Amino acid sequence: MSVRLERLTAVDPQLFRRLADLFGAARLAAMPELPVQHTPAENAEYLQGCLPDSEIWLARDAQDALLGFIVFDADWIDHLYLAPSAWRQGIGTQLVLRALADGRARQLWCFQENRSACAFYESLGFVAVESTAGEANEEKRPDVRYRHPGLH
Template identity: 40%
Template sequence: MAQARVAPQGVTFRAANAEDVDAIVDIFGRSRAVAMPFLPKLHTAEEDRGFIAGVISEARVTLVSLDKPIGFMAETEGWIDHLYLHPDFRGRGIGEALVRQAMARQGRLQLWCFAENYPARRFYERLSFAIERQTSGDNEEGLPDILYVWQREPA
């Protein structure tokens, strides 16, 4: 496995709560627009807000801040459901720190990644996630995606 990057000094991680919905919706929208411009716009801002509120109530959501919220990861048993960083803070080890926290908590993780999201694919593969299967687009967006899996090696 490649050497771990260290998140910048001053970055904090905490559990997200209902008061964080607007900040997370902002990160979600900005990140998707920059990192995945190929995605169709399917929902209104209010629908995104309701979606994120539901994610916070149903998943373990870690909010990342550096003076202000800059990213989040939603995790359920065996899954990374969402990982988004504000575009200005990508490539600094923050996403890796989030994923490694999930790896420390769980022995196996799965996640879906759009096939066209090459930077994310490289990121997950660098962290030892392997392709389990691919689809031709049986998701809401109708776009090909990849199921990645990571399994902790036995001690």
């Protein structure tokens, strides 16, 4: 599949609503038991608020369909979500490598029960450095903090 990565630089409320819809669909497919914490409109507003301080990169196919996105800053990968139809096609890897392209170390949180996501991050060189019972996340689910040493 031909995939194009593009950096999001302008606020487009319709696009942020599409990102929020993709976020919801990906979470539901990966972890259907996960409680829904926010409406799609709230998620769109939250993601839009990430733009000034974080980079947001989109993955699109040849027909310009949105396949996924990543949100990261100098230290953290805050979000990585792919349309379920785009899973296991290398798109998540491309997005993570985009976040790591500057060579800096990055961290992220992942739910422990999302075993496929944990295995994915580990396959890219992320190392588990902390586990919690979930007391600090909204969903109150056990999570794990991963750290990548950066690309050298």
